[in-house]
Amino acid sequence: MTDQEIVENLIANDVCTIRDFFFVRCRGALMYIGQYYCPNLQMPEELIGEFYEFLSSDDWHKLRIFKYTCSLNSYITIIASRYFQHKRNKELLSLDEDFYFAQKLQAERSTDHFFMDDLNRIVKKMQPFDRFLVERILIDGEKPGDILDEAKVFIENDVTLDTKAKTDAQFSGYIYTRYNRIRKGLQKQMLVMGYGK
């Protein structure tokens, strides 16, 4: 089948073509891309299914505008890589959002003298490494990228921590992801306690 025939069948929602295209022909590439950006978040089939939902949205708009100046494989690969990169980045730390949250913390601190007691009580219950990240990034105001050396030393001295990160880029990703998760948890707990409403 030519690229044009495949696209026409996909747009016509032909079940066999959809199954063969996404789960046979593109399976290896989509699994690699999805798991590169979103490791351990979803099963490979879920990632492929999610990409199918994305590509078929708006009545297959992205395929309808395809002009066949490149192969369908490459066209799909570029779209998938961009889609999953965007998905990962949305779930990672948003610096604007973090700055906004830090500003809110500062405002709460100046208006409510019990605020820091409550914040410290939550932080004290955290695991040592999580507490370190909150204290250095959120309270001291350091950027995650500037505390990587300190974080490495911390992890080397704690046998319960294992990042499996081999390169600096992977380690940075680990720090951003972990801090982002902690921050969201902290934010939720502060909201439950009545702050920031």
Add this chain to the structure above:
Amino acid sequence: MENNSIVINNVELLGKVLDGRATSKERRVVLKNMSDVVFDEFFMVALRATILFHEN
């Protein structure tokens, strides 16, 4: 010369580079954009993934 956002959003131009069918001018435009870390990451991931279409 196209700027970063145009190149990043020009899916078919990037696809042509992956196919090895781009002109030298088009390849130069893409290479110039590799200094953008976001672009560099998503393009290199796409480049590695194209190999996997042929491994079924």
